Amino acid sequence: MTYASSIVNYLTNEISHKEPVDNDHMHLLQLKKKLLPLFKMHSFPSNSEEFFRYSKIKESDFDHLDFNPVPVTSTSSTLLLNQFSNYFKHKIVFVDGELSQAQTMLPKGIFINKITNRDELDEAAKLLDQKSFFGLMNILHTRNIYQVTIPPDYKSSEIISTFHITTDNFKQHMSTPCVLIKALENSYANLFSLHLYLGIESHYYVTNSALYLNLKKNAVIDFSKLQMESDNSLHISTIKACLDQNAILNTQLISLGGKNSRENQHISLLDQNARANLYGLYDLKNEMQSDHYVEIVHQYEKTYSHQLFKGILKDQSHGVFTGKVSITKDAKHSVSTQLNKNIILGEKAHMTSRPQLMIDTDDVKCTHGATTGQMDAEQLFYLKTRGIDDNQAKKMLYHAFAREIIEASPCGKIRQILNDYILNNKETLSSDQSVTNRCQHGIFSFT
Amino acid sequence: MLKINNLHVMVDDKLILKGIDLEINQGEIHAIMGPNGSGKSTLAKVLAGHPKYQITEGSIEFFDGQEYINLAELEIHERAKSGIFLGFQYPTEIPGISNLGFLRESVNNVWKAQGKKLLGKDDFIDFLHPIMDILEMKELFLDRSINEGFSGGEKKKNEILQLMILDPKLAILDETDSGLDIDALKVVAEGINRFKRPFNSTILITHYQRLLDHIIPDFIHVLGDGKIIRSGTKDLALELELKGYNWTGVGK
Incomplete structure (x- = not known):
């Protein structure tokens, strides 16, 4: 089934009829050419699909995007950015979706590079989300796929931050940063991600970001994200992680902005003692919607996952939490807990909470629950x-x-x-x- | 200090207080006794302004230091700022807020309204220490969340700590003796006795005579079916202990 919209037309023109601007882009363009037909096969996700059931993201949200935006006079304030910058010495900075090398500074031994090499791209492609509509859109629209490698035995509690800054230099544009982080054996990294809008007036734009985390044996990542997008924006974010033996991933997602935000987390626990602890907080007002969609697959025995998501909902806001845990037949002795707690402050605010467990084996410990109520x-x-x-x-x-x-x-x-x-x-x-x-x-x- | 006239109070469409008349002067301690369900805690909650308790008839007048004011017109926090303190029978647990932060926030709000000089964090802790010593409370209390995981005795001590630092004009202590062992009862009673001075007043709500062995009330009132059915001096408590509440005619 094909579907036509401005985004499909734009991507078709960009990918099908263009030659690579340089050698660096040749392999990525080839990958895009391969994926474009898949994308065109997709229809826009609808509420009839399980993973998109309560989302308010509509096809029309993409209708008025400007894919070749012309810069306008910016009234952005750097006050807030400066506050954050003072906190972090090491940062990767994306401005309106593009990496700003000038502002990027990383600790010794850590580098960010474009994936241009065919072998690296083939390896990365195994992790990339090539199945979902927004995952494909991210790959097809992004200018570059970046990779950060945490070397083996690297252990530093120094924070490596990623700033995704949106200015009001462009109107109605879309940013699609795509970053892959490879944490090699026995490494530890402390990551912080900030999505910040600097404009004075809240205008409409779309962020469709993707972060791929590949945790090798014994690797540990602490990842925190603070989302402070414009009150009028659409924020779609996908974190996809694969964890090898003894790897630990701790994520902490705080959603404070965006008129409509969707936070996807897809976690695969691939080997023994892999562990994922996911925390989230959404604080919504006016007509905001925040949709946290978590999918954890326990693919090996003795793997562990924990989820705690909390929401506070005011005015006419709507929160959605879907926590889907699959314990496969090979994942005996695994443990999974999940809890979603919400406070409703607005008379017209509402919460849709869907803790889900799918267990295909015996001898596991699993709990799930949800509470929604008023302030005590x-x-x-x-x-x-x-x-x-x-x-x-x-x-x-x-x-x-x-x-x-x-x-x-x-x-x-x-x-x-x-x-x-x-x-x-x-x-x-x-x-x-x-x-x-x-x-x-x-x-x-x-x- | 406090004039309660013909007070009728309803909770969830049920009339609980059916005409309370009570006058409390500065420097006095009034004990209110009575069997379960007689309306003691309702009286305490309505004085503090609990939104579930609706005054359907009568009035409560409180002397705020300058004039008598209609208590019903004050918000809950305004009552506290004007000098009313409720010591809870079951102090509420609030996980996630440190006791120290809460105590300082409370004192700052009340003192600011009363025009007193506010204390910095270190000065505030110095101010707390001697009072905590009287109540035999360890410093650890300050770091813990409000009442979370406290034993019954610790919760009541925390209430008396708040009483002593806020130093209200009128203290309403709802079953402060419940859940206390003999030693803790003595400590809590010591705190209440130190609080009592000629310019403030106390309402002690209790089931039992034992608290009154340590705190001598000026008056005792027996509440039954939403009304004061008998008043007297401290001897009345001893008589109640011997003869039981039925002797007063409660329930007849």
Whole structure:
């Protein structure tokens, strides 16, 4: 079944009728030419498909994108960016979807490079998401696929951050960064990813980002992501990870922005003692939608996964959580837990929570659960009887609710950043910034 | 300090208090006793402003230091700022908020409203230490989440710590003695006795005489079926201990 839209037409023109601009792009273009027919076979995901059931992403979201945007006068403020930049010495910087080599600085021994070599591209292609509509769209639209290699035995708690900055230099554009991180044997890396919009006025744009994580034997990755896109944007993100023996992946996804955001995580636990701990927090207001879709496949015995996702929903917002765990027949003695907890603050806000377990073997330990309710009235009453007004009390309870997710990061600096920006996001609860300020100065500090 | 006139209170469409009249002056301790379900805790909650408890008739007037104000017109946090403190029968657990952060937030809010000078973090901890010593509380209490995992005695001590640092004009202590062993009861009673001074007042809600061995009330009131059915001095508690609540005519 074919389907036509501006994005398909654009990609067809870009890929089918063009020659590579240089040798670096030759193999990627060949890969794109191979994948384009697959993409054209797809219809736009609809709500009748299981993995897309409650999504509000529509085909029309892509209709008005400008694929050859002309730069306009920017009114972007770098204030927030500077704040973040001060936190991180080492960073990979993407501006409007393109790598900015000038702003990128990495620790000794770590490099980011374009995948241009055929062999490397063939290897990368095994991990790339060639099945889903948005995965294919990302590969076909991205200008380059980048690779970061964490060398064997590399162990540093120094944060390697990736900034995905969107300015208002372009209107209605789409960015499709694609990064592959290969963590080699016995390595440890502490990764932080920031998606930040710098424009003054919130305008519409689409981010369709992909991050591929390949964890070799005994590799450990701590990955935290803070999503602060424009309130009017569409943010689609896919993390696909493969874990070898004894590898550990800890992810922490914080969604604070975007009118509509979709966070996909596909985790494959390929060998014994591979372990994935996934944490998430979404804080929604107005008509925002945040959709966290998690798929974990236990493919080997004695593999472990843990999920804890929390949401706070105000106004008319909508949260979706799908946590899908498959324990295959080869995954005996595996353990999987998942929990989704939500607080509904808006009368018209709603939550769709779908914890799912599919178990094809015996002798496993699995739990799943979900709770959705209002803020605890007795806790609110208790705080108020101590002279704390309604807004402050709600902020404190929100903070307490979010704490478990923030504390999932082993890194004090990241906990502090998340603490500060999650609290800043509470400004709509009160015009009184005193609680936020005090929290930032350590009274409720986690660190 | 407090004038309660013909107070009627409803919870979930059920009338619980059916005409309470009570006047409490500065410096007085009033004990309110009575069997389960007589309305003691309802009286405590309505004074603190719990939203579930609706006043259907009567009034509560509170002297805020300058004039008598209609308590029903104040929000919950405003009552605390004007000098009302409720010590909970079952202190609420709030995971994720440190006790220290909470105590300081509370004190800052109340003191700011009262025009007192606020303390920095270190000064605040120095201010807490002697009070915690009286209550035999360890420093570890400050780092833990509010009441989370506290034993019954620890929770009640935490309530009395808040009472002593907020130093309200009127303390309403709802079954502060429940869940306490003999030693903890003495410590808590010591805290309450230190709090008592000529310019403040206390309402002690209790089932048993044993707390009144340590804290001598000026008046005792027996609540039955939503009304005060008997008032007297401390001897009334001893009589109740001997004869039981039925003697007062509760339930007849």
